[in-house]
Amino acid sequence: MSKNIIEVEHLTRTFSIGDMTVRALRDVTLEVAGGDFVAIMGASGSGKSTLMNILGCLDRPTSGIYRLDGVEVNGLGRDQLAEIRNRKLGFVFQQFNLLPRTSALENVQLPLLYRDDAVPDARERAMQALAAVGLADRADHTPNQLSGGQQQRVAIARALVNDPQMVLADEPTGALDSRTSVEIMGILQRLNRERGITTVMVTHEPDIAEYANRQLYFRDGQILRDEKVARPREARREIALWDQRADRTADALSSATGLR
């Protein structure tokens, strides 16, 4: 646990748009311990998404060093980065990004398809991942037959299927209502704690960031604040409380109307 999974030193990323040069990241230095749950916050254009892209090996820094699990990735080529994304990382997106007209099971199997070695038990592994997010009974449903929350759970199962070391979630609750958001956070928290999967999540909802153990605030391409969360919110307890309250309401209602 004490080992750092992310080590970022003096990271900069500049974009050229016409004659203008935009400095999206300015000299960012950051360490994330293995098994941590980090929320990254900040206004749009603050550089949080750029950092996420670099952490996710989707983008390469202009200068600086990024070590993922001890391996320096900033010098790697396109296909080597693809390999790292495939084997070490899992992605969860705001818009779920599931393949349409494709069953949940096949969506979850997708990362296994791009492994260089054959996975003979691909189906079983995908089923286990679906079971871990509580959707084993929806394996052959296509995305349009699933609710938003269910779709995001399929996406989480897809991120899990290759046993990643780190899950990168880009506004995972951005398209969900508050109750479903808490459910999703419950799953991410559970995977983080039970499996020790490091989780890095970008969000602009302060209450969602409270489920993380650590919060980073970005402004103008730099880390403005880096705080430990003293007592993270517990998604599972909140859901249990909600259910209790709902039961009590139902009880009260039924006794008041003399039904049951």
Place this chain on the structure above:
Amino acid sequence: MNLRKIASSTRIAFRALRVNKMRSALTMLGIIIGVAAVIAMVAVGSGAQERIRQQIASIGSNLIIVQAGSVTSSGLRMGAGNATTLTEDDVTAILRECDSTSLAAPVVRGGGQVVYGENNWGTQILGTTPDYLPIRDLRIAEGVGISDQDVEGAARVALLGKTVIDNLFAGEDPVGKILRIKNVPFSVAGRLVPKGQSPTGQDQDDVIIIPISAAKKKVLGASQANYAAVGSIMIQAHEGRTGDVEPQVSGLLRQRHHLQRNEDDDFTIRNMEEVFKAQESSAQVMSILLAAIASVSLIVGGIGIMNIMLVSVTERTKEIGLRQAVGAKTRDILGQFLIEAVTLSVAGGAAGIVTGVAASLLISYFADWSTVVSSGSIAVAFLFSALVGVSFGFYPARKAANMDPIEALHYE
């Protein structure tokens, strides 16, 4: 790309094509038309070639014709075959001296009216010896041929071609009947197997064959100067030695006709094989031309595939980004879209083959034009359609494979 990835990419391709059924069908239509056009046109071309080949075979194989008179003779242009410089002795000499010849037959010919009962018909009367039949690959359908005795005795017997029979006998069996050739009675010895048109378009069945002696004495009349003169000599060369006949026969005849070095030949040797080879190659050129024109439509079909693949790549930008995010490498994306393009073109190719074969059959049925669909042209058309898929699918596939994953993921 290993087999496992190819299998799953093929499945993905099929699914993607099924989603846009109409679009896929229209795209395929281009390839279908292209492949069908190639197959049908090649079939028409080979049909023409086949027809010429059959006609050449009908003339007789390894046939060389020596005609009396040359095209230019001492400044005076004489129609070949009109002069009377060849003799029956030349025929015997050729057979004796030239080892490249297996058979030789003298021929005299002329036109004449033939009468049977109330019918009459103007036809070609051909006087020759029994060897003429094997040289020209003529067969007797009924009755007997001309014998050496017939030639010696100038017997009045005749072999009739189908056209003559049709015009004179009207369903009656001609064998054994007596007809009059230029008022001379002849008995019909046999009926020839029909040969159809010659490569030059002549009706080879419009003929009466009689012994050369009878022709000279009784029907056509002989040249006063040289009773033994013949119009032409038909020679069959030994298999594979047609090329040797011309120098051998030419040398011998020049010697026999006492021609000086500076004198022109008084005969013309024509190797029929060479004449018809030229026709065959012109038919071949036509069939290549037809195939070339047809393949233009195949290329247009390929452009259709490229067009629709570019649309598909753009539509599925987000999907491509996702695949890249979960670990698809450049070659994975490239392979997926290439397979999709090839699936389109190969499916179109298969349907095109069916359409093309059907079109060929319809052409030969309605246009009465023989068509030959070869398995070779089907195989080439099929391979070509796959090639079209690969080559026209490559650019869109590469475009997909080289997308930036972040831009692709955030594409709306």
